[in-house]
Amino acid sequence: MAGTETDAASTPSPVRARKRLRLVLALALAGAIIAATAVVGVAQRTQVLTAAQVDYDAALTGYTSAQKQASASVAAGADAIAAAQETLDFSAGKVATEDSRTALAAAITDARARLAADTTVIERATAVARTAPAADTSFLSPGSGLDAATRTVASVDLPATDSTPSIADSLVAPQQAVRDAVAAWEAALYTNHVQAVGWLPELDQCVGSVDVTAYYAGIPSIAEHWSCGGKNFPDDAGTIITLTGVHSGLYRVDGIVAMLNSSRDSVADLPGGHDLLYQTCQNGQGATMSFTALTKIG
Incomplete structure (x- = not known):
């Protein structure tokens, strides 16, 4: 009987077996739920991080474009400051009054101060914008580091390039005023009187240049003997001169465009396409007839 009782006690009852089965099923279900929750959590975190990265990249791209501008x-x-300084230096002693040069010097000083300030702003902004985003280690706040970096980049200020005159723009007017003053000064320095239309008799009068267009195949030309004033006529390109009488006006010298020999060249060799030519025989020699081009500017 004793052996029979032991065997009966070690054999699970149906009730006990069902309880064990339910426990196993419950544990399996709980594990499945936890696993599923973990999968969903990882997917959501990845989605949030991806969105945060997209926002950060967009902000950085926008900043980079603005920074380049x-x-x-x-x-x-x-470059404009350097050019304006060259104009200022070149104009020294070449203006009737110093008003325009004083204004340009002040504009250059202001431009340099603005350039230094803008350069500092850009350097600081670049350092801030390029700061690496903090690592996103928070499980509860994925993307928080990227979001903070995005806000930092979006808050960076750069010098305006579309609503205010640029440094270069601020120098245009004062620089042109100095150029005009120099032109007026140069024009006042040299004046050539075109006293008549004619040929050798008028040239021999030695009282000014002579319009010789009719003798030069219709190409607008004036001429003067070397000894009567030709040696003093400016031929440096860029020089501004005043003509009075025939062809009166303000002209820019474009330099010598032809050197002909009267013994072998003809009017067919004259350079065309210029507003006016000034001809003189260098050193009084027909072998060195120089033709200086003039462009009328006023």
Whole structure:
């Protein structure tokens, strides 16, 4: 009987077996739920991080574009300042009054101060914008580091390039005023009187240049003997001169465009396409007939 009782006690009852089965099923279900929840959590975190990365990349791209524009404007400003300084230096002693040069000098000083300030702003902004985003280690706040970096980049200020005159623009007017003053000064320095239309008799009068267009195949030309004033006529390109009488006006000298020999060249060799030519025989020699081109500017 004792052996029979032991065997009966070690054999699971149907009730006990069902309880064990339910426990196993419950544990399996709980594990499945936890696993599913973990999968969903990872997917959501990935989605949030991806969106945060997209926002950060967009903000950085926008900043980079604006930074390039601001840097280009600053570079153009530096070039403009250098050109304006050259104009100021060149004009020394070549203006009737110093008003225009004083204004240009002040404009250059202001431009340099603005250039320095803009350069500093760009350098600081670049350092801030390029700061690496903090690592996103928070499980509860995925993407928080990227979001913070996005806000930082979006808050960076750069010098305006579309709403205010550029550094280069600020120098245009004062620089042109100095150029005009120099032109007026040069024009006042040299004046040539075109006293008549004719040929050798008028040239021999030695009282000014003579319009010789009719003798030069209709090409607008004036001439003067070397000893009567030809040696003093400016032939440096860019010089501004005043003509009075026939062809009166303000002219820019474009330089010597032809050197002909009267013994072998003819009017067919004359250079065309200029507003006016000034001819004289260098050192009084027909073998060196120089033709200086003039462009009328006023």
